[in-house]
Amino acid sequence: MKILVCISKTPDTTAKIAFTDNSTKFDTNGVQWIINPYDEWYALVRAIELKEKDSSAVIHLVNVGSADAEPIIRKALALGGDEAIRVNADSHDSFFVASQIAEVAKQGNYDLVFTGKETIDYNGSSIGGMVAELLDLPYVSLATKFELSETKATITREIEGGEENCEVELPVVVSAQKGMAEQRIPNMRGIMAARTKPLKVVEPTSVTPLTNVSGFGLPPAKAGVKLVSPDNVEELVRLLHEEAKAF
Amino acid sequence: MSVLIFIDTNEGHVKKASLEVMSYGAKLADQLGTVAEGVALGTVTEDLSALGKYGVKKIHHVNNDVLNHFDAQVYTKVIAQVAEKTGAAVVIFSNNVDGKAIAPRLSARLKAGLVSGAVALPDTANGFTVKKNVFSGKAFANITINTAIKVIALSPNAYQVKTGGGSAEVVPFTTNVEPGKIKVTNVTKASGEVPLTEAEIVVSAGRGMKGPENWGMIEDLAHALHAALACSRPVADAHWRPHNEHVGQTGIAIAPNLYIAIGISGAIQHLAGVNRSKVIVVINKDPEAPFFKAADYGIVGDAFEVVPKFTEAVKKLKGS
Numbered sequence: 376m377k378i379l380v381c382i383s384k385t386p387d388t389t390a391k392i393a394f395t396d397n398s399t400k401f402d403t404n405g406v407q408w409i410i411n412p413y414d415e416w417y418a419l420v421r422a423i424e425l426k427e428k429d430s431s432a433v434i435h436l437v438n439v440g441s442a443d444a445e446p447i448i449r450k451a452l453a454l455g456g457d458e459a460i461r462v463n464a465d466s467h468d469s470f471f472v473a474s475q476i477a478e479v480a481k482q483g484n485y486d487l488v489f490t491g492k493e494t495i496d497y498n499g500s501s502i503g504g505m506v507a508e509l510l511d512l513p514y515v516s517l518a519t520k521f522e523l524s525e526t527k528a529t530i531t532r533e534i535e536g537g538e539e540n541c542e543v544e545l546p547v548v549v550s551a552q553k554g555m556a557e558q559r560i561p562n563m564r565g566i567m568a569a570r571t572k573p574l575k576v577v578e579p580t581s582v583t584p585l586t587n588v589s590g591f592g593l594p595p596a597k598a599g600v601k602l603v604s605p606d607n608v609e610e611l612v613r614l615l616h617e618e619a620k621a622f
Numbered sequence: 623m624s625v626l627i628f629i630d631t632n633e634g635h636v637k638k639a640s641l642e643v644m645s646y647g648a649k650l651a652d653q654l655g656t657v658a659e660g661v662a663l664g665t666v667t668e669d670l671s672a673l674g675k676y677g678v679k680k681i682h683h684v685n686n687d688v689l690n691h692f693d694a695q696v697y698t699k700v701i702a703q704v705a706e707k708t709g710a711a712v713v714i715f716s717n718n719v720d721g722k723a724i725a726p727r728l729s730a731r732l733k734a735g736l737v738s739g740a741v742a743l744p745d746t747a748n749g750f751t752v753k754k755n756v757f758s759g760k761a762f763a764n765i766t767i768n769t770a771i772k773v774i775a776l777s778p779n780a781y782q783v784k785t786g787g788g789s790a791e792v793v794p795f796t797t798n799v800e801p802g803k804i805k806v807t808n809v810t811k812a813s814g815e816v817p818l819t820e821a822e823i824v825v826s827a828g829r830g831m832k833g834p835e836n837w838g839m840i841e842d843l844a845h846a847l848h849a850a851l852a853c854s855r856p857v858a859d860a861h862w863r864p865h866n867e868h869v870g871q872t873g874i875a876i877a878p879n880l881y882i883a884i885g886i887s888g889a890i891q892h893l894a895g896v897n898r899s900k901v902i903v904v905i906n907k908d909p910e911a912p913f914f915k916a917a918d919y920g921i922v923g924d925a926f927e928v929v930p931k932f933t934e935a936v937k938k939l940k941g942s
């Protein structure tokens with residue numbers, strides 16, 4: 376059983392969002408970097424739980440990023456990945472990133488590829504589907520539960536206004552979200568072990584990006600709150616109805 | 623050349639998100655000097671030709687029983703064939719659950735650049751640039767697509783549904799469809815409620831409600847407003863409410879017309895999932911609660927007193 380977990384680096388959830396270079400670059404000044412929460416809490420921890428049940432399982436991590444992603448890769452190794460592959464490239468184009476991951480996946484012959492639901496910076500929710508298409512594999516998106524018996528996966532996924540249970544034979548690509556597992560904190564032993572776990576750096580395969588970011592912007596600031604007295608709730612309803620036309 | 627719109631259905635009915643996508647696609651087709659066409663898969667019980675009023679001129683209907691079960695891999699193959707046959711220059715999805723599964727696959731299959739979570743019409747004056755949300759709604763990015771064919775997944779509630787006259791020509795599209803590899807064994811719908819991501823109005827509550835036994839008044843307000851329910855993360859973590867109501871950075875991101883936050887402090891991770899709501903109302907007993915900075919309207923007061931009055935006032939206004 377070989378599992379590949381896709382790990383991305385994102386700014387901490389409380390990071391101040393600002394841009395530089397004429398609004399073409401994210402201002403990384405003072406930003407703390409973390410493992411994208413969906414990748415860490417749900418995809419990786421679920422993979423670790425599967426390994427705890429089946430000790431023959433191996434977990435590989437893949438990151439497409441520059442050398443400054445290594446601290447978060449080490450943290451993922453400390454949580455329980457066995458070895459990591461960093462594809463040495465920096466790109467915002469989902470297709471470029473997905474193509475690199477698909478290449479790693481092909482070479483490693485994995486039974487299972489886990490991604491997070493989405494990155495909290497780019498919010499693409501796209502890499503998993505692209506990887507699946509490039510590998511011609513089924514893709515179960517937005518999974519909230521994942522069970523395995525032999526080579527059959529039983530998965531619960533979110534659908535509009537509900538959920539769906541499904542079954543699929545491995546190999547499969549799955550994007551993970553809340554429900555899959557509970558967040559863990561790396562322990563001292565894990566942190567020590569992670570120092571010597573293999574972190575392989577490979578050069579990207581040549582792929583032409585299909586898109587590029589031409590600029591960033593911030594949403595317009597709110598005009599300020601209009602307060603209504605708690606003794607006059609009818610006034611609030613009137614404002615919502617007549618002024619805001621909210622219903 | 624055409625703009626091709628994926629018409630997403632549920633049990634034979636066209637989803638509201640698809641009406642938005644058709645309106646958006648029709649406008650884009652105008653802008654590009656071409657026509658908007660649709661593709662619908664599987665059995666559709668509604669009259670497809672009536673969708674012409676949203677601006678689509680022609681609908682390619684692949685009526686094959688295999689397609690009555692959603693499978694992203696199968697759907698992608700079929701949509702790719704329709705796109706190739708009709709010479710689609712742009713293929714548009716809703717960035718809903720289904721769109722998030724198919725649009726990236728189609729993008730990879732056709733090597734067509736994708737913008738997911740688009741919030742505005744493309745700027746086509748000089749290239750093809752689409753505005754999307756990034757940093758969980760705290761910013762936006764303009765993404766330029768450099769390929770001949772483009773794929774867009776439009777954020778739900780980001781584009782107003784527009785209706786005009788006209789009816790669409792419905793043409794059958796036949797192709798071989800192999801069944802997918804994913805077997806659906808069970809579907810559970812949250813019964814009678816409005817799906818959170820499609821809701822126009824959302825009533826949301828947090829730890830200020832003290833315990834799950836106090837949600838009756840929240841449900842009453844939601845009912846009176848025909849709204850969907852949501853909650854903050856600690857509320858879902860404590861199992862006061864189901865996980866699928868958790869909104870925020872690590873929960874569901876929503877953009878309703880009206881978001882009513884009751885007993886929620888307004889932490890940055892919570893705001894990340896709701897800050898694209900058009901109008902935000904905050905009810906909190908603490909005047910210093912950070913949520914007031916992100917709000918349009920607010921009441922500083924005790925939820926246990928304010929919410930029942932709110933429900934009464936709504937009922938009175940609606941005359942029921």
Ligand SMILES: Cc1cc2nc3c(=O)[nH]c(=O)nc-3n(C[C@H](O)[C@H](O)[C@H](O)COP(=O)(O)OP(=O)(O)OC[C@H]3O[C@@H](n4cnc5c(N)ncnc54)[C@H](O)[C@@H]3O)c2cc1C
Pocket residue numbers: 388412827828829830831853854855856857868869870871872873884885886887888889890891892895905906907908911923924925926
């Ligand atoms: C990485 C990370 C990701 C996170 N993701 C999310 C997320 O996706 N979504 C999310 O919601 N949170 C998320 N959080 C948690 C977030 O930081 C806050 O802790 C959480 O949103 C607080 O929930 P709350 O507002 O319900 O509770 P509290 O912060 O405890 O606020 C309760 C509020 O209720 C008010 N109140 C109390 N009694 C009354 C009353 N009688 N009437 C009116 N008001 C009253 C209080 O004044 C207070 O403002 C995340 C945190 C981290 C670190």
Ligand SMILES: Nc1ncnc2c1ncn2[C@@H]1O[C@H](COP(=O)(O)O)[C@@H](O)[C@H]1O
Pocket residue numbers: 381382383384411413414437438439440469472489490491492493494497498499500501502503
């Ligand atoms: N640069 C990257 N390296 C490795 N995995 C990534 C990278 N970017 C995204 N992913 C994975 O793909 C998921 C979805 O990302 P996105 O489509 O960008 O929202 C993330 O949760 C990660 O699991």
